[in-house]
Every structure is written in structure tokens, then in C-alpha cells.
Amino acid sequence: MTSIDAIRREYERYPPRGVRRFTRWFTKRVPTRLYARTLLIIIIPMVLLQSVIAFVFMERHWQTVTQRLSTAVTRDIAAIIDVLNTYPQDPAYEQLIRIARDRLELNVSIEPAGQLPAPRPKPFFSILDQILSEEITRQIQRPFWIDTVGNSNLVEIRIQLDNAILRVFAKRSQAYASNTHIFLLWMVGTSLVLLFIAILFLRGQIRPILMLTQAAESFGKGQPMPEDFRPRGADEIRRAGLAFIKMRERIERQIEQRTAMLSGVSHDLRTILTRFKLQLALAGDSPEIESLNKDVDDMQTMLDSYLAFARGEGEEDVGTASLSKTLDKVAADGRLRGTIVEVKVQGEDTIHVRPNAFTRLLTNLVSNACRYADTVQIEASNSGKWLTITVDDDGPGIPEDAREDVFRPFYRLDESRNQNESGTGLGLSIVRDVARSHGGDVYLSESPQGGLRATVRLPV
Numbered sequence: 538m539t540s541i542d543a544i545r546r547e548y549e550r551y552p553p554r555g556v557r558r559f560t561r562w563f564t565k566r567v568p569t570r571l572y573a574r575t576l577l578i579i580i581i582p583m584v585l586l587q588s589v590i591a592f593v594f595m596e597r598h599w600q601t602v603t604q605r606l607s608t609a610v611t612r613d614i615a616a617i618i619d620v621l622n623t624y625p626q627d628p629a630y631e632q633l634i635r636i637a638r639d640r641l642e643l644n645v646s647i648e649p650a651g652q653l654p655a656p657r658p659k660p661f662f663s664i665l666d667q668i669l670s671e672e673i674t675r676q677i678q679r680p681f682w683i684d685t686v687g688n689s690n691l692v693e694i695r696i697q698l699d700n701a702i703l704r705v706f707a708k709r710s711q712a713y714a715s716n717t718h719i720f721l722l723w724m725v726g727t728s729l730v731l732l733f734i735a736i737l738f739l740r741g742q743i744r745p746i747l748m749l750t751q752a753a754e755s756f757g758k759g760q761p762m763p764e765d766f767r768p769r770g771a772d773e774i775r776r777a778g779l780a781f782i783k784m785r786e787r788i789e790r791q792i793e794q795r796t797a798m799l800s801g802v803s804h805d806l807r808t809i810l811t812r813f814k815l816q817l818a819l820a821g822d823s824p825e826i827e828s829l830n831k832d833v834d835d836m837q838t839m840l841d842s843y844l845a846f847a848r849g850e851g852e853e854d855v856g857t858a859s860l861s862k863t864l865d866k867v868a869a870d871g872r873l874r875g876t877i878v879e880v881k882v883q884g885e886d887t888i889h890v891r892p893n894a895f896t897r898l899l900t901n902l903v904s905n906a907c908r909y910a911d912t913v914q915i916e917a918s919n920s921g922k923w924l925t926i927t928v929d930d931d932g933p934g935i936p937e938d939a940r941e942d943v944f945r946p947f948y949r950l951d952e953s954r955n956q957n958e959s960g961t962g963l964g965l966s967i968v969r970d971v972a973r974s975h976g977g978d979v980y981l982s983e984s985p986q987g988g989l990r991a992t993v994r995l996p997v
Contacts, residue, residue, distance in 0.1 A: 745770030
């Protein structure tokens with residue numbers, strides 16, 4: 538028992554290659570959108586049910602009715618043959634033909650003896666041809682020839698008698714359940730009507746989910762919530778919408794409280810630093826005073842960096858900005874450091890971002906590259922859906938195992954960078970924070986120039 542359980546667990550962990558291959562094949566072909574998957578959930582059972590019903594109807598009802606009709610027609614023909622064998626006089630033929638036409642609805646003619654036509658090719662699918670042939674063989678047991686092919690309303694039957702050929706024309710409806718298409722037509726028509734109604738209701742249920750998704754994406758990008766958004770749809774979707782609204786209110790309230798607190802802290806600390814500067818200015822000029830002034834300036838720079846990182850520019854509204862002008866301004870600042878900065882822009886120039894935060898993102902990336910490299914290349918591509926910005930440099934780069942660590946606040950990679958450079962360790966943290974507040978992210982990799990490549994992807 539233990540070995541069986543072990544085998545089963547092993548099978549569940551590592552299914553056969555064929556199962557895995559079928560799973561991958563099936564996953565690639567199944568629609569990913571909820572609307573399409575829900576339609577499949579409705580359509581597939583409906584098609585399977587109707588297929589089973591149609592098969593049962595064809596196999597049972599249609600075949601049974603055709604069997605009974607063909608048996609009745611064959612029985613009438615057998616009765617006519619018995620009469621002909623019992624009363625072979627020619628004067629009786631006309632009466633027999635009249636009775637068959639008026640009472641049995643069969644057009645009968647008696648032709649001189651001869652050879653039957655060559656057998657016609659059997660149709661691929663014809664219940665009438667099969668059942669009628671079986672009934673004539675079983676009841677009459679004489680050579681025969683039938684013609685059931687075509688769209689004609691008549692079925693021709695020829696039977697070899699002892700000294701004549703009996704030729705019979707019967708209506709197709711007498712030997713065949715010919716109204717089956719009406720059932721299929723009703724079945725397909727009803728299915729289409731039900732499917733149309735299901736699509737209408739389904740669109741009404743999918744729309745609130747799409748609106749909730751749009752509101753969540755707007756919140757993730759730092760954009761205001763759509764004005765017409767409110768919980769709609771089924772109870773579960775309404776509860777999800779209400780939970781999202783409450784979550785957004787709590788986050789916004791926390792951001793407001795944090796911003797107010799940081800504003801107070803910033804005011805108090807700036808006041809103290811201003812006092813330090815004033816006292817140092819009154820103290821005169823000396824090497825010690827100059828060193829203290831530099832320390833105060835460094836404290837001012839670090840304080841601005843800390844507050845900018847803590848705020849995350851979250852209070853700024855989304856606006857429009859020129860991508861090329863922003864990059865040119867950032868590149869000009871980088872050239873002031875003595876670094877060669879090249880800029881290349883493709884696609885739409887106007888973008889919807891938080892302008893100050895976006896400028897700070899680019900400034901931190903480019904200044905970080907210019908600090909350690911001689912040449913920096915900036916490429917921006919706006920595809921209409923995504924804005925991709927890559928910053929390549931020829932500096933010392935960052936080891937692969939430390940590329941995620943550098944995004945942590947206050948992390949310093951002094952081993953691979955110049956230790957004499959000052960900084961707070963918040964530059965890349967601010968870059969990622971701004972990128973994620975826009976709904977995107979930033980990634981580090983090896984640059985073709987031998988240094989570091991920073992890639993920023995933002996939805997636009």
C-alpha cells in the first residue's frame with residue numbers, strides 16, 4: 538500500500554511526458570479572457586448535449602420510423618405480387634394498378650420480362666437505401682433494383698417476377714422519415730436564441746469586472762478613479778468593488794497622514810539647519826567653519842533625499858509631458874558632469890505621467906550612470922501601450938547577484954563603485970518607487986557597452 542501511494546505521489550509530481558505535452562498544448566489554445574472562457578463553458582455543454590440528443594434521435598427515432606415505413610411499403614408491394622401470382626389474367630392488371638394507385642398510393646406498372654438495370658452505387662449515408670433493401674430481401678425474396686438517390690420525391694423499385702417486371706413508384710415520405718431536418722432546424726435555432734440571451738446576460742456580468750479592473754489599474758498607476766465607477770453586478774463582484782474602494786480609502790488616508798507628518802518633520806529640521814547656517818555665517822571664515830558648512834550642506838542634501846523617497850511624489854497629479862524635452866534636459870545635466878550623453882527617442886512624444894516624479898526618475902538613473910561612466914546612451918521607445926527607456930553606460934557595472942539589492946533603501950555597493958563618491962543609497966530606490974507608482978518597474982542587466990543597463994517600462 539505504501540509503494541502504491543509513493544507511485545501515485547510521484548505521478549502527481551512528475552506526470553508522463555505525453556500528459557505534460559498535452560497540458561501545454563491545451564493551455565496554449567484555451568482562451569485567456571474570462572468572457573471567452575465563460576462562452577466556452579456555455580457553448581461546449583450545449584453542443585455536447587445537442588449532439589447526444591441528435592445521435593439518439595437519428596439512431597432511435599429516425600431509424601425506427603424509417604424501419605416501420607419501409608416495412609409497410611414492402612408489405613404492400615408483397616401483397617401486389619401475391620395477387621399477381623394468384624390471378625395472372627391480364628384483365629386483372631388494370632384493376633390491380635387502379636387499386637394500388639387509389640388505396641395504396643403506389644404507381645404500379647407491369648413490364649415484359651427482361652434484365653434489371655445495373656446496381657446503382659450505394660450512397661455513403663442512406664438509412665432508406667439500407668433498410669428498404671433489407672425489407673425487400675426479407676419479405677419478397679426476389680431479385681430487385683431500387684433507386685433512392687437524389688432529391689426526387691419518388692422512390693423507384695423494380696422486382697423481377699417469373700414472367701414480368703413489377704415497377705413501382707412510391708412517395709419518399711411513405712418509406713422514409715423525411716421531416717427530420719425540421720427537428721434539427723428547431724434544435725439549432727433554439728440553441729442560437731439561448732446563446733444570444735446568454736451572451737447578453739454574460740456581457741452584463743463581465744462589464745462590472747472590467748470596470749473594477751480599470752479602477753484598480755488606475756489606482757496602481759496613481760491616476761484618479763473613473764468618475765462613473767461604483768460596485769455593480771453580482772453580489773460577489775459588488776463585495777469585491779466595495780472592498781477595493783475601502784482599501785483605496787485606507788491607503789489614501791495613510792498617505793495623507795504620512796505626507797502631513799513628513800511636512801512637519803521637514804519644516805522642523807529645515808528650521809534647525811537654517812539656524813546652523815546662520816550661526817556658522819556669523820562665526821566668520823576658518824577651515825573649521827568651512828568643514829562645518831560642508832557637513833550642513835550634506836545634511837541638507839540627505840534630508841531632501843530622505844523626504845523625497847518617503848513622499849514618493851504620491852501627492853502629484855498625473856499630467857502630460859514631452860518625452861524628448863525631458864530627456865534632453867536630463868542629458869544636459871549629465872553633460873555638465875563631463876560625461877558624453879546620447880539620446881534617441883522613438884514613437885509618440887507626449888506621455889501621461891506625473892511630470893516631477895518622472896523627471897526625478899530619469900535624473901537619478903542618468904546621474905547614477907554619469908557618476909561612474911564616461912559614455913551614457915539613453916534610448917526611449919513609446920509603442921502607444923508601453924514606454925520603454927534604457928540607460929546604458931560603460932562603467933564598472935553591478936554584479937548580477939547584487940542587482941536586486943541595490944534597490945533596497947540605504948544600500949551602498951561600495952565594493953564595485955567608487956567609495957569616494959557621496960550618496961544616501963536612495964537613488965535607485967526612488968527610481969523603482971516612482972516606476973511602480975506609475976504601474977511599471979525598472980530592471981538592471983548587463984549593457985552591450987560593458988557597463989550597466991537600466992530598463993524602465995511604464996504603461997502609457
